[in-house]
Structure formats: C-alpha cells, structure tokens
Amino acid sequence: xxxxxxxxxxxxxxxxxxxxxxxxxxxxxxxxxxxxxxxxxxxxxxxxxxxxxxxxxxxxxxxxxxxxxxxxxxxxxxxxxxxxxxxxxxxxxxxxxxxxxxxxxxxxxxxxxxxxxxxxxxxxxxxx
Numbered sequence: 474x475x476x477x478x479x480x481x482x483x484x485x486x487x488x489x490x491x492x493x494x495x496x497x498x499x500x501x502x503x504x505x506x507x508x509x510x511x512x513x514x515x516x517x518x519x520x521x522x523x524x525x526x527x528x529x530x531x532x533x534x535x536x537x538x539x540x541x542x543x544x545x546x547x548x549x550x551x552x553x554x555x556x557x558x559x560x561x562x563x564x565x566x567x568x569x570x571x572x573x574x575x576x577x578x579x580x581x582x583x584x585x586x587x588x589x590x591x592x593x594x595x596x597x598x599x600x601x
Contacts, residue, residue: 476573477556478591480598483563487525490564490601491557494529497600498555501593503531506552524559531555531568536590543582550574553594566601568594 482490495505507530515521530552540547555568571587571594 476570477567478570478595478598479565479567480601481560481563481565482601485564487527487557487559487564490566491527493601494555494557494566494597497597498529498531500600501597502533502535503553503593503597504534506530506532525564526558527556529555529557533590533593536586536593540583540586543586544578544580547575547578547583550578553590555594555597566598568598570594 482493498505507528509528509530511526511528512523515523531554532552537551540551553569553571555566558565558567571590572584575583575587
C-alpha cells in the first residue's frame with residue numbers, strides 16, 4: 474500500500490509542474506505554508522548534487538480547523554506534504570495520504586476528516 478498519492482507529469486519542465494501544483498492546491502482551498510528546496514539544501518549543507526526535489530507543506534485551513542477540533546495534538550502531523558521531484562520519466566508529484574498518516578491516532582472522527590482531505594489531495598494531483 475502506498476503512503477502517497479502519485480502522478481508523473483511527462484514532457485514538461487519542473488518549474489511548470491511547480492506552478493500547476495500550486496494552482497491546483499489553491500483551487501481546492503490549500504495554501505503553501507512551507508517550502509523546502511531539498512536540492513539546494515543538499516548542495517549547501519553537504520555539497521552534494523541531486524535532481525530537483527521540492528517539498529511543499531500544504532494546508533487547507535478549514536480541514537485543519539476540523540482536525541484540531543477533534544484531536545488537538547494532530548498539529549504534529551500537519552501540514553500535508555506534497556513533493557515534486559525530477560525523475561527520468563518526468564516530474565513526479567506525490568502527496569501524503571492523510572488517512573494512512575493518521576492511522577497511529579485511533580480517532581474515528583479524525584479518520585473521516587482525513588478521508589475528505591485525501592479526496593481533495595487526489596483531486597489536486599489529478600488536476601496537475
């Protein structure tokens with residue numbers, strides 16, 4: 474079972490997929506709270522070269538509000554990370570599967586919310 478929702482975008486460049494991903498997130502009520510350029514970080518910290526790899530910390534405030542309301546410590550599991558990475562096949566987009574990431578929490582109401590967020594993230598990935 475995959476812990477991410479994945480799609481490979483072929484025949485386009487990384488910057489274009491980044492732009493399309495941010496737009497698809499915004500269209501479904503997500504904002505990008507954090508951004509980590511892993512490629513740049515590895516170069517700076519370790520002097521290692523790697524393909525483009527970006528982590529976007531996405532949050533839908535309404536869904537986060539609901540989740541925190543039923544499980545106050547769930548913030549340790551937020552935001553929903555979406556990664557973009559260059560591969561030989563194209564640019565892979567992977568979003569965390571919130572249902573799987575919430576299984577350690579044993580709260581049925583939270584699982585329902587996580588299911589809604591998973592559906593939303595699936596729509597994001599498919600819209601790119």
